[in-house]
Amino acid sequence: MSYLLAIDQGTTSSRAVIYDAHCRPIATTQQEIRQSFPEPGWVEHDATEIWESVVATVRAALKKADLTAADIAAIGLTNQRETVVIWDRKTGMPIAPAIVWQDRRTTDYVGALREDGQESLIQTRTGLLLDPYFSASKLRWLLNNVPGAARRAAAGELAAGTIDSWIVWNLTGGQQHLTDITNASRTMLMDLRRGDWDNDLLALFDIPRVLLPRIVPNSGDFGTTTPSLFGSAIPIRGAIGDQQSALFGQLCTKPGLVKCTYGTGCFLLFFTGPDAVVSRNRLLTTVAWQTGCEPVQYALEGSVFVGGAAIQWLRDGLGIIRTASDVNELAARVPDSGGVVLVPAFAGLGAPWWEPTARGTILGLTRGTTAAHLARATLEGIAWQVADLLGAMEKDAGQHIAALRVDGGASASDLLMQLQADAFGTTIERPRNIETTALGAAMMAGLGAGIWKNADELASMREVDRTFLAATTEKGRRAKLKIWRKAIKQTSTWAKE
Numbered sequence: 001m002s003y004l005l006a007i008d009q010g011t012t013s014s015r016a017v018i019y020d021a022h023c024r025p026i027a028t029t030q031q032e033i034r035q036s037f038p039e040p041g042w043v044e045h046d047a048t049e050i051w052e053s054v055v056a057t058v059r060a061a062l063k064k065a066d067l068t069a070a071d072i073a074a075i076g077l078t079n080q081r082e083t084v085v086i087w088d089r090k091t092g093m094p095i096a097p098a099i100v101w102q103d104r105r106t107t108d109y110v111g112a113l114r115e116d117g118q119e120s121l122i123q124t125r126t127g128l129l130l131d132p133y134f135s136a137s138k139l140r141w142l143l144n145n146v147p148g149a150a151r152r153a154a155a156g157e158l159a160a161g162t163i164d165s166w167i168v169w170n171l172t173g174g175q176q177h178l179t180d181i182t183n184a185s186r187t188m189l190m191d192l193r194r195g196d197w198d199n200d201l202l203a204l205f206d207i208p209r210v211l212l213p214r215i216v217p218n219s220g221d222f223g224t225t226t227p228s229l230f231g232s233a234i235p236i237r238g239a240i241g242d243q244q245s246a247l248f249g250q251l252c253t254k255p256g257l258v259k260c261t262y263g264t265g266c267f268l269l270f271f272t273g274p275d276a277v278v279s280r281n282r283l284l285t286t287v288a289w290q291t292g293c294e295p296v297q298y299a300l301e302g303s304v305f306v307g308g309a310a311i312q313w314l315r316d317g318l319g320i321i322r323t324a325s326d327v328n329e330l331a332a333r334v335p336d337s338g339g340v341v342l343v344p345a346f347a348g349l350g351a352p353w354w355e356p357t358a359r360g361t362i363l364g365l366t367r368g369t370t371a372a373h374l375a376r377a378t379l380e381g382i383a384w385q386v387a388d389l390l391g392a393m394e395k396d397a398g399q400h401i402a403a404l405r406v407d408g409g410a411s412a413s414d415l416l417m418q419l420q421a422d423a424f425g426t427t428i429e430r431p432r433n434i435e436t437t438a439l440g441a442a443m444m445a446g447l448g449a450g451i452w453k454n455a456d457e458l459a460s461m462r463e464v465d466r467t468f469l470a471a472t473t474e475k476g477r478r479a480k481l482k483i484w485r486k487a488i489k490q491t492s493t494w495a496k497e
Helices: 047-065 109-116 117-127 134-146 149-154 162-170 199-205 242-249 308-318 328-333 369-397 413-423 436-448 455-459 474-496
Strands: 003-009 011-017 023-032 072-079 084-087 156-162 178-179 214-216 236-241 259-263 268-273 284-289 297-304 339-344 362-364 405-409 428-430 464-468
Touching: 003 047, 003 162, 003 436, 011 047, 011 284, 011 436, 023 047, 023 413, 047 162, 047 297, 072 162, 072 242, 072 436, 084 134, 084 162, 109 117, 109 134, 117 199, 134 149, 134 156, 134 199, 149 156, 149 474, 156 162, 162 178, 162 236, 178 236, 199 339, 199 455, 242 259, 242 284, 242 297, 242 436, 259 369, 268 369, 297 369, 308 328, 308 369, 308 436, 328 369, 328 413, 339 369, 369 413, 369 474, 405 413, 413 428, 413 464, 413 474, 436 455
Parallel strands: 003 072, 072 236, 178 214, 259 405, 405 428
Antiparallel strands: 003 011, 011 023, 084 156, 259 268, 268 297, 284 297, 339 362, 428 464
């Protein structure tokens, strides 16, 4: 039993990765899941499909590694955050599609709460800003709009949770209704400093406590899998939200270390240790992790809602590339974007702007604009959004960010990483294993299973593959930043009008 299994349930796919005792991946399997867009601004998942994809990828990974369930010391789970599911406690079946973190259907409801002066309470208790991004308003929408849901929830007939809760419930055959503290911290219902559901917020959103899972640390006993799933029972010893998992997988365990994950969105976390730093620049204060009985650790976070999804749009929406990786060759055909600026606000603007009604904008088009210019402008738009977050974090932290640790699928793009180094004038460090989200979950499971005592024992496992240094002058960078800020202003103005 020297192997660890990570389940990485993301926005567009589910993955299973088996690691050896040195945290080296020996088998990886992946299965795409469908996203549905039933109305403008709505994004849904089939929670049953999510669960079935998890089972399929785990079984395939065990077969690929030529292992059995008995060879696995522990499972670690990581997941897309904020996406919420409600299901029937008796049948285990969802009562409606899962509402995905990108979904904006509750914008008007959230706006009414803001007008009612509720944002201060929410930010003080949760460290979050009032936005449709988080789970509470999505959960309220389901209770309001699924016939009989509110009554059944109050009667204790239903269970709800983020994707970690849904998967743990199914893995354990309905024996465990749990959520880890990082996922709970993203619901807009948890008191950030007490680590428990907040009665005032439950009342504000009219959500019965009986509907919600119990909050537990990120490493520990989450139960065991039903033996029939994989041949024998496997202990579940870790669960952590995907961005916190990447922070841990990057071993950003000392205050001041920063990582950015380039996935469907881009997520920047600045580790602050035991101090829950209150942002003055519209960033989020969030739980980083809690291992066992240790004190809760915190981070500052900024989220770009559309990162790699903009590249998918070039592929699926415009059809100018065949695969996502083709964007690099296409963008490299031109030395610059030819004056084109693309703000990929397809799902609104996240931190530090928080403009939920914003939409994607392309500026500076001319008759000479080509597909290559659009591809390069897309990569630049991703980099500039992250640069905005880095700037806000420097102000909150009161210190210069000398290096940024990167991971996620889009970080494999050398061009994007160079553009990122240029956009902020900082050093980019890309690890040998860019799939640190799954790695963090495996490490957390290893801690929960007692394989390692603490994160210090993991430090030697981090390997940097390549470093990118800024290649532009400060004057040139500031000139481009001025143009980017002008584009952001145009995007926000368009949305408001």
